[in-house]
Amino acid sequence: MPPPFCKGLHSVMMLPRLRDPYFNYRYRHQLHVLRVTVAISLTYTLLLIFNFPHAVWALLSALVVMNNLPYVGGVLDKGGQRLLGTLLGALWGILITLIPGTPHLVVAGWALLGIALATGITFTTRYVYSGLMFCVSLLVVVGDGQQDLSIALWRFFNVMLGTSVGIAVTALLLPQKATDVLRFLLAENLDTLARLYHTHTSASTSADIDTKQLVGEIGSRLIKQQGLMDSIERERRLRHEELEQILSLQWRMLSTVELLLNTLWNTRAGYERIKSLKGFRDQQHHLARALGTLAFQVRTGQNIDITVEPFDLQRHADAITSANTEEGRMLFSPGGYLWLNRELYRLSLELISQLGGIRRLPSRRLRRRAKRHKLIASQPVEYHNKSKGFDP
Structure with a gap:
């Protein structure tokens, strides 16, 4: 059994790994629970020490701003909107209630005007939550016209405290970047697309893979990526246009691969004509390997450096245009099949x-950590088995 000081040394050496992006992604759900628990505990401790009145508002604010948002960008966005809306709503309420001799109906009228303006201004923008918090804070301050202003001010202070604690804990305690999650989801999709395409071109491996399940997994990951858009924009590491283009290309690649997987030959002649095209299968396998390499480079933070052999339709034009059935009728299916493969190549090149x-x-951070996870030495080459890449 190792002595106590060895255990302590081992713990100290493990600390840097807690900032490992692969670790944070793999255990993102557990870490989110940890951050929420720490934020609530820290807020509660501060309230016990200073004994602030109406403290429950601080606890509620910390929970609301963090509960369903595990990503730094999402919490910064929601927390920032909550702070902005709360501050402006409270200030508006204080101003209209401090005017001496103002009848209650006049105060109510000013409050309704503020609510109408906030709702109208934020209705078609991404600041809807700020508008909501403005209205809530204004109503808390104004109340029914008989409320003690000090109560409203304490509530305002506690909302600001709880929200600030939630933001700080999310940003400092093992922060989870939505951009990193997008990176890993994209890499998983590229790996899966490569496996599906390789399966399609290798009849001997098709029985070992549930293609429908893999297609469904790609679609599910794409929906998750779409849900990350606001958080990613807030982190300012990807522009909105870049993100939309990446998502669009993945959807189109998935649709093309689905069409290829569902390709049915009406006649044996069409299949035989495709099978006889010199070098065509090699091109398909090269494209599958290129997609796998792209997944590897994205996942491990490498520079994107891939050369893809082009699908030159003109090279096979004579063989396709002269394809006829036994009755002498021209075959159109081989030409369409070639076009689908060329389209997948074009979309891959664009991505x-x-x-x-x-x-x-x-x-550089991802490249360093990838070596510790033995990802650098396990770049996938073939796709008849599950990729050896990062598997959370």
Whole structure:
């Protein structure tokens, strides 16, 4: 059994790993629970020490701002909107209630005007939550016209305290970046697309893979990526246009692969004509490997450096245009099949170009940690087995 000081040394050496992006992604749900628990505990401790009146508002604010938002960008956005709306709503309420000799109906009229303005201004913007908090804070201050102003001010203070604690804990305690989550989800999708495409081109492996399940997993991860858009924008590491383009290309690649997977040949002649095209299968396998390599480079923070062999339809034009059935009728299906493969190549090339143009995609931090997770030595080459890449 190792002596106590060895255990302590081991714990100290483990601390840097807690900021490991792979660790944070793999255990993101557990870490979110930890952050929420720490934020509530810290807020409660401050309230016990200073004994602030109406303290429950601080606890509620910390919980509301963090509960369903595990990402730094999301909490910064929601917390910032809550702070802004609370501050402006409270100030408006204080101003209209401090006017000496103002009848209650006049105060109510000014309050309604403020609510109408806030609702109208924020209705078509991303600051709807700020508008809501403005209205709530205004009503808390104004009340029914008989409320003690000090109560409203203490509530305002506690809301600001709880929200600030929630933001600080999310940003400082093992922060989870939505951009990192997008990176890993994108890499998983690229790996899965590569496996599906390789499966399609290798009949001997198709029985071992549930293609419908894998297609469903890609779609599910794309929906998760769409849900990250606001948080990613707040982190300011990707522009909105870049994010939309990445998502659009993944959807289109998924649709193309689905069409290829569901390709049915009406005649044996069409299948035989495709099978006889010289070098065509090699091109398909090369594209599958390129997608897997792209997934590897995205996941591990490498520079995007991939060369994809082009699908030259003109090279096979004569073989396709001269394809006929036994009755002499022209076959159109081989041409459509070739076009689908060329379209997948084109979309892949566009995605490679898009990702290669993102300045902050390569990451030295990820490359360092990838070595510890043995990802650098396990770059996938073939896709008849599950990828050896990062599997959360």
